[in-house]
Amino acid sequence: MTVAAQPSNPLSEGVAFIDGHYVPLGEARIPITDRGFVRSDATYDVVHVWKGRFFRLDDYVDRFYASMAGLRMTLPCSREDLIEILHQCVRRSGLQDAYVQMTCTRGVPPRGSRDPRLCQNRLYVFAQPFVWIANDEQRRDGLSLIIATPERIPPESVDPRIKNFHWLDLTMGIFEAYDRDAVVAVLPDRDGNITEGAGFNLFAVKNGRLLTPDRGVFEGMTRRTVIELAAELQLPVEVRPIATSELRDADEIFLTSTAGGIMPVTVLDGRSLGDGRPGPQSRRLHDLYWQRHEEGWLATPVNYGA
Ligand SMILES: Cc1ncc(COP(=O)(O)O)c(C=O)c1O
CATH class of the missing domain: 3.20.10.10 (D-amino Acid Aminotransferase, subunit A, domain 2)
Known part of the structure; x- marks a missing residue:
């Protein structure tokens, strides 16, 4: 029997930040009633890491903030926290070339409510190996x-x-x-x-x-x-x-x-x-x-x- 080689870092397939925890990307789950999922009520951005360096990190983060402002969303953490989470996802994955997505969703509404103002907006971040649209x-x-x-x-x-x-x-x-x-x-x-x-x-x-x-x-x-x-x-x-x-x-x-x-x-x-x-x-x-x-x-x- 041939046993497939185990990757040295099981997180190298990706790491997600969700509900305050870092988890392997494949295990990250969002609540099914989050309006980000059921209503596409979300915004996101994607920054890349190349050879161990983020490209235009501040510009991407600025754009993410502009998108959130346009949808009247507020992150549940500070900009400094967000940047730290972006670093942590890449750091824990050990990836040198990565695709790093930050997503803000409207969140889960109180039961029976359709009022988007009552939702606590949520942040999800993940890093995965660099993605190429074209091979x-x-x-x-x-x-x-x-x-x-x-x-x-x-x-x-x-x-x-x-x-x-x-x-x-x-x-x-x-x-x-x-x-x-x-x-x-x-x-x-x-x-x-x-x-x-x-x-x-x-x-x-x-x-x-x-x-x-x-x-x-x-x-x-x-x-x-x-x-x-x-x-x-x-x-x-x-x-x-x-x-x-x-x-x-x-x-x-x-x-x-x-x-x-x-x-x-x-x-x-x-x-x-x-x-x-x-x-x-x-x-x-x-x-x-x-x-x-x-x-x-x-x-x-x-x-x-x-
Ligand atoms: C609809 C759309 N247009 C253009 C782009 C290209 O934008 P960027 O160069 O910031 O990746 C993206 C990126 O995901 C996109 O989703």
Whole structure:
């Protein structure tokens, strides 16, 4: 009989903070009546750790606070406590490259009540191994993207700048992508402009200029980082509506996400873009993004303890 090797740290699959305790990720449970679960009444954020360092930790935490303010939520602990919990989850997992999620839910209402003001908001945090939206081959050779049929929820209904669990439109987009032999989907809005996809923002490159949608999207940290890096590379950026027709006419397309950085697209709706390989600007930005990580740019070392 072969016995599978035991990982040296059983928490290396992930650690969660829940109800004041740290538990193995697979054992973390939330109360089933938490409105975060039954009503998608929650907000969250995801920061990553690369080679033992958080990237833009304060910026991610600021954004989490802005989302909570937008939903009239208050954390049951201080900002310092939150940051300590983020460190602790990574520290206990021992992970050097991690995906770290902080979630604030509305909480459990008093029995019979539908009044969100009566809920005590709850905090859940977890760290797990770094998540990649695209695998190694897809990041090297490029992704196949579709413009999906479902429209993104209008920003007048659910503000996409508040990171939220309203993903059913995005999820149906993923199904459509698989049905059409692609791997990722971007959703249009009701005016025929493109928005975003499941966990990523989108950039098009046309005549050396970067274009990214200005509305109906989450203001991704990687999107922001790309805009900053583009300034360094003296690449002009236009943040404005992008018609689906304009996307089809792009020289290059790439996606941005905390879960994977900058990911080139080489096929749109079944047709190759350009020469079918990741474009030069996408590659430059990709390389600079990871080079900056290596250099420790905007990094906070994880407190791994002694
Ligand atoms: C809907 C949506 N858009 C865009 C993004 C990209 O944001 P970031 O670069 O901060 O990960 C995410 C990240 O999860 C997302 O959920």
